[in-house]
Amino acid sequence: MLERKVETWLATVRGGKIKPCEKVINRKMENFNLVMRSILFIGVNIIVISRTSAEEMENLILPNNLKIGAAGSAYQVEGAWNVSGKGVSNWDWWTHHCPECILDHQNGDIACDSYHKYKEDVALMKNIGIQYYRFSVSWARILPTGFLNNVSEAGLQYYRNLIDELLYNGIEPIITLHHFDHPQILEFMGGWTNELMIKWYVDYARIIFQELGPKVKIFTTVNEPQSVCEGYNGTVFSPGETIPDYVGYYLCIHNVLKAHATTYHMYDDEFRPYQHGRIGLNNICDGFYPDTPNDTAYAERAFQFTCGLVAHPIYIGDYPSIVKERVALVSKALGYPESRLPTFSPDWISYIKGTADFFALNHYSSQIVTPDTDEARGIYNTDLGVTFSYRESWPTGYLCYVKVVPEGFRMVLQKIKTYYNNPEIIVTEIGFPDRGELNDYSRIKYHRSYMQEMIKAIKYDGCRVSRYMVWSLMDNFQLDAGYVAKFGLVKVNFDSPNRERTPKLSAYWFQKVIQTGILQDIPTYMQTEPEAESRECLDR
Secondary structure: OHHHHHHHHHHHHHOOOOOOOHHHHHHHHHHHHHHHHHHHHHHHHHHHHHOOOHHHHHOOEOOOOOEEEEEOOHHHHOOOOOOOOOOOEHHHHHHHHOHHHOOOOOOOOOOOOHHHHHHHHHHHHHHHOOOEEEEEOOHHHHOOOOOOOOOOHHHHHHHHHHHHHHHHOOOEEEEEEEOOOOEHHHHHOOHHHOOOHHHHHHHHHHHHHHHHHHHOOEEEEEEOHHHHHHOOEOOOOOOOOEOHHHHHHHHHHHHHHHHHHHHHHHHHHHOHHHHOOEEEEEEEOOEEEEOOOOOOHHHHHHHHHHHHHHHHHHHOOOOOHHHHHHHHHHHHHOOOOOOOOOOOOHHHHHHHOOOOOOEEEEOOOEEEEEEOHHHHHOOOOOOOOEEEEOOOOOOEOOEOOOEOOHHHHHHHHHHHHHHOOOOEEEEEEOOOOEOOOOOOHHHHHHHHHHHHHHHHHHHOOOOEEEEEEEEOOEOOOOHHHOOOOEOOOEEEOOOOOOOOEEEOHHHHHHHHHHHHOEOOOOOHHHHHOOOHHHOOOEOO
């Protein structure tokens, strides 16, 4: 009854039958509508849930130990790119020198201006009920020259202030040491294709553990090595180096894994005995389905070439066999005298194995895998030997590669349990892109369906998922997509110098989920509103 009355009133005002101060109504209607809808679907839930079967209801209840958080990264939210002596990062350099490489030709010079507005951001998190916040440290903000000769006290103080503000408001901080950005001076010397990057990274990590570690208990070393290393395989991702045939990509992966393991052992030796923290590495793991249901070999190959490429050395030891075999095969076909995939020595295999206290999982979507028919004619287009596609029935986010496939999320959780001895899983990124709508119905549907599959994976499959972290807290600079695609629970006005924040409907939905421990139902009106996935998406 309440829902019908309010909707009728809103329709009457929009239709011009009531003439209150129109300027005020026009200015406030969107926010009023957002708040009223959030109230409505919370109230309607009481009725809808009572009609839900006991079994279905069980899959809507969050496990008691599951925490919900949000994420962001330094370059994507902080701004203040040259404030207080900060050095130039590879993403500063990349966006300034190749603006055409970014969809809207923009950069992260200001981004969300979180460097100056961090207290406001923390207040938003507290209001939503966010239980922990994953942020990254800008290496160039701490070591402006990239080296230990200049440690920025101003940079360290910013992160101390952020950590203190989070803790004061009951929000646990989680730090990622490297989230795509590092000092550009190191990139001039080869970046992650230079083995010296291992030492440079460990030197930087030691400063962070020493200065910030006493108040932070969870660290991740490198976010998505696969994405970082794509920067050496084309011009989509910084640093935009086009090193042919994935030579730079594999060398980068090799050095990142060594840097991660060396950092893990350094923390073990120097800090863990009294800081008692934990360390992982953020691994991006998509779901892969075979084009033919019974032919799972190619989907398995895709998983090992992506998620397994990073997870296998850490949890099992060395690269997956199929990866080593395929890269050697294709390398020979391309005329290389040896495999383009570097070889770990037995000592390095042993040193890297076991260097994770939890599995830090980034997951967004799934794909269909089909064998590359050219290989029957002796033509090797990729090391994987497969092509990727999507089912037409899968709803689509504003970025075409994000399809809504919740069952794929459960499948990935099952694989991690099976392959890697059932580690604790911290979901460090998961999210849905749209155009920035305040009434972001599609984002709510995405998270509700994915969280429901996660609950099933925990309750029925025995997966040890302890945290679910939304990407992202707020709209931000989305790398090659610039400010065009939005992932946030909070809208940011990038056209305003003040970067005003406005919570979206999804923020209120998560607020209620966290308060009740129950995945809230989606009211009828959400099913009938125009959907973001029904419109054209961006193919980046």
